[in-house]
Amino acid sequence: MERGSDPAVLPDEVTVERPRNPEHGDYATNVAMQVAKKAGMNPRELATLLAAALTAADGIDTAEVAGPGFLNIRLAAAAQGAIIAKILAAGERYGTADTLAGTNINLEFVSANPTGPVHLGGTRWAAVGDALGRILIAQGAAVTREYYFNDHGAQIDRFANSLVAAATGAPTPDDGYAGAYIGEIADTIVAANPGAAELPEAQRRELFRREGVELMFAQIRASLHEFGTDFDVYFNESSLFESGEVERAVATLKSSGKLYEKDGAWWIASTEYGDDKDRVVIKSDGNSAYIAGDIAYFHNKRARGFDLCIYMLGADHHGYIGRLKAAAAAFGDDPATVEVLIGQMVNLVKDGVAVKMSKRAGTIVTLDDLVDAIGVDAARYSLMRSSANSSIDIDLDLWTKQESVNPIYYVQYAHARTCRIIENSAAFDFASVTPDFAAMTADREGELIRTLGEFPRIVATAGETREPHRVVRYLEELAGVYHPFQSDNDMRVLPQGDEPLTPRHAARLELVKATRQVLRNGLSLLGVSAPERM
Known part of the structure; x- marks a missing residue:
């Protein structure tokens, strides 16, 4: 075998990237530098061999060696048509893959306590979590979107006490919840249950707790639905305690030696998985600590057949990473079965000043406040x-502008422009002309085609890294390439005046159709609309 010809020296994955400088070609790779030593050659020598082989391949115009062994590759113009054809043939499926086929994922997000409207932190997870679910499904996973309904514990007691206080005209408890929504819910309960405020204390508190939680959660679900975020499962925390799952899970860990006893309490060794301290599971008085419910909840998810449990939690929940991974290990699972994503704060700015007060919630800004201010698409x-x-700042003035400085307007307008061209193309006999993709040799044409070709890789990376913002930024890049293309008089898609309809016009129309499809697919992954007119 000739030196350097053994395919075993190649890495499992070859990195091919688009150069920042288009003069360096359409794509570049450092594979020769990666494997030269294994091949027994210097990088430039190996790169020269690879360049010769690539240049002889179909669809490659040139392959040149640069620097210490980089390969700069330029596609043949006609080969670019294959990218367009692939996009149009796949349609809504373009950008999807089967990488995660057979993987059953539980994606838990928002899970705000039913003690008030969804605040901005939860709203961020509603957008990001829903988009992540769409992206993971696009990679072939079976995804269950789940909302963990925290209807058990002290916060619910404080919520009930706040409602009772509002109904009876008493001051809000020091540890209670304020805001107009508390009075609204209390009034609704009283209207549905005349005399509720005069019931014996225990009976009154239970009534306001039960109906208050139902009413609050109904509002939360309605707000999320209007926001475009719905869940497959709403899981009640209280069910874990009422069914005995918490007791059984704790007993299992005790019997297997995965909990240890200290100072009369039972502990889990969460420091072994990155927690800052071991956590009490059963307190010295015999009552369950909050983590006991988390442990039982994870066990419940695994019993339902989920291969991966993704938790999307707020900025103050870093400690949950270690304790949830410890719970997985305690049940004999790989800690990698648990992934915890932590979201940071969101601040609203208007006229250069931070917006801090909500109309209904008093001290927080809510999902509904943000949607009222800038709309669902811009909010998401x-x-x-x-x-x-x-952390992010959202400038309300920026996100309401119908101008290109508004990122969502910029992307949606690109889609609307493609739709307008396609609509106007009906006035011409494009069916009689065969597209000539080899004629599309202009830089703007090639850049747009190559950008479209990047979409599947972007979606795959967004899924692997759990980062939907990669799709967002890609769409802005695509819009930034498309707008100059359409505005360039030399890139006309439709003939003007007496200009004849040519195969190059037909090729450009196919390119515009492909651009529309990719913009539409990307916006769909984000749960954002793709308007045809703006």
Whole structure:
């Protein structure tokens, strides 16, 4: 075998990227530098061999060696038509894959306590979580979107006490919940149950607790639905205790030696998995600590057949990473079965000043407040435009502008422009002309085609990294390539005046159709509309 010809020296994956400088070609790779030593050659020598082989391949115009052994590759113009044809043939399926086929994922997000409206942090997860679910499904996974309904514990007692206080005209308890929504719910309960405020204390508290939670959660579900986020499962925390699952899960861990006893309490060794301290599961008084419910909940998910449990939690929940992974290990599962994503804070800004007060919630800004201010599409898009693990400021003035400085307007307008061209093309006999993709040799044409070809890789990476913002930024890049293409008089898709209809016009129309499809697919993954007119 000739030196350098053994395919075993090749890595499992070859990285091919688009150069920042288009003069360096359409794609570039450093594979020769990666494997030269194994092949017994210097990088430039191996790169020269690879360049010769690539240049002889169908669809490759040139392959040139640069620097210490980089390969710069330029596609043949006619080969670019294959990218367009692939997009149009796949349609809504373009960008999907079967990478995660057979993987059953439980994706839990939002899970806000039913003690008030969804605040901005939860709203961010509603956007990011829903988009992540769509992206994972696009990669072949079976995804169950789940909302963990926290209807058990002290916070529910405080909520009930706040409702009773509002109904009876008493001051809000020091540890209670304020805001107009508390009075609204209390009034609704009283209207449906005349005399509720005069019931014996225990009976009154139970009535306001039960009906208050139902009413609050109905509002939460309605707000999320209007926001475009729905769940497959609403799981009640209380069911874990009422069914005895918490007791059984704890007993299992005790009997297997996965909990240890100290100071009269039972502990789980969560420090072994990154927690800052071991956690009490059963307190010295025999009552369950909050983590006991989390442990039983994870066990319940695994019993339902989920291969991967993704938890999307707020900024103050870093400690949950270690304790949930410890719970997985305690039940004999790989800690990698658990993934915890932490989201950071969201701030609203208007006229250069932070917006801090809600109309109904008093001290917080809610999902409904944001939607009222900028609309559903802009709200979703703005919340997932940056990595969820970084804090963001949302400028309400920016996101309501019908101008290109508004990112969502910029992307949606690109889609609307493609629709307008396709609609106007009906006035011409394009059916009589065969597209000539080899004629599309202009830089703007090639850049747009190559950008479209990147979409499947972007979606795959967004799924692997759990980062929907990668799709957002890609769409802005695509719009940034398409707008100059359409505005360039030399890139006309439709003939003007007495200009004849040519095969190049037909090829460009196919390119516009492919652009529309990719914009539409990307926006769909984000749960954002693709308007045909703006």
